[in-house]
Amino acid sequence: MTTVNTGAPDVADEPTGQHAPATEARSANAARPARDGRIRRGIGMAAMIAVGVGAIGLGTGVSPAAAERAPAHAGWDGSRYWFKDSQGQWRWTSHYSVYLARTGGAESSSKSTSKSSSAASSTSSSKSSNGGIKPGWDGSRYWFKNTKGEWRWTSHYDVYLQRTGGSSGGSSSSGSSGGASSGSVAADRNVEAAVQYALAQLGKPFRTAGNGPDGYDCSGLVQQSFRRGGIALPRVANDQYAATTPIKASQLRRGDLLFWSPNGTARGIQHVAIYLGNNQYVEAARPGTRIRISSISKGYYPAFMGRP
Known part of the structure; x- marks a missing residue:
């Protein structure tokens, strides 16, 4: 019988199944670290996700309302x-x-x-x-x-x-230097419409040269408010004073305008506000503040007063 050499001299001498399992074992041993690595990475990612979920959970219980200041009264x-x-x-x-x-x-x-x-x-x-x-x-x-x-x-x-029978409530005056008190409604319904508009802007920010509706400066608030009442006023505070009828403190009533002048002259007027009565006025005060209601004080007393 003739024997043929196939080019693999050891093949004829190798018992079946001897070398193949050894190769598979080496492959399995090589694959195990890879699997272990994947498992460890998976565990690590799961831990990171768990930590992330925990962090999110901690954040959801915080409310901005917790920092809100309590009011002075009910x-x-x-x-x-x-x-x-x-x-x-x-x-x-x-x-x-x-x-x-x-x-x-x-x-x-x-x-x-x-x-x-x-x-x-x-x-x-x-x-x-x-x-x-x-x-x-x-x-x-x-x-x-x-x-x-x-x-x-x-x-x-x-x-x-x-x-109320067509009565605006009237106005009463006082001769005190602290300013006159007035009825809670302006004598002129157009002026009252202006006051209402100004009060509706409370809480909006002061905005330099602002004409609304998102923000105002002092004269912008006054001009836009009286425009709603059908009363045209100039844009600048000292020009607004020139467009009004000058009055005294004893004549003040709701809807009149208050003017402040650092140098005490009409041309030096730099601030204007709308008088509400009872020594109070609504104003856009200065940058960094919001439209608010303030009270007349001796330390910050208006230099001029006028009736639109």
Whole structure:
């Protein structure tokens, strides 16, 4: 019998299955570190994900409201209604009906009145339960009593006039040097419309040369407010004074303008504000502040006063 050499001299002498398993074992041993490495990397990634989830979970419980300063008292602060809940914690709402509900007040006619037309009136329970209501404008609405002696309110000046017999509430003056007190509604409805517009801008930022609606400087606020009342005024504070009728402190009434001048001259006027009555005025004061209500003081007394 003839033997043929195939070029693999050891093949004929190798028992079947001897070398192949050794090769597979080496391959398996080589693959095991790779698998172990992948497992370790997988565990590491899972740990990182777990840490990340934990970090996210920690962040979700933080609320910006926690840094909000508590109000000085309950009730309207010019932008919202403040009250304390059953646990004595401060809460706020922008809805008057919610405020009444949370403070035990009554609002028997609110569903059919101001919420549906925004011009009708709403009930309040009493002066004591609503923080001492006074007739006229309170910074957000007009208050008056109906024929039954019940408190009602409206957000519209014309409705207020109708419900009070067409009287604007008049104005009273005082000869004191601290400024005159006035009724809570301007004698002229166009002026009152200007006052309303200015009050609606409370909380917006001071903006140099700002004409609104996102921000104003002092004369920009005055000009835009009186424009809503159909009264045209110049843009600059000293020109606005020149366009008014000069008045004395004893003549001040709601809607008049107050002017401040560092050098005491009319041409030196640098600031203007709208008088609200009771020694208060609404102003866009200076950069870094927001439109606010301030009080006349001896340390910062207006040099001039004028009636548009």
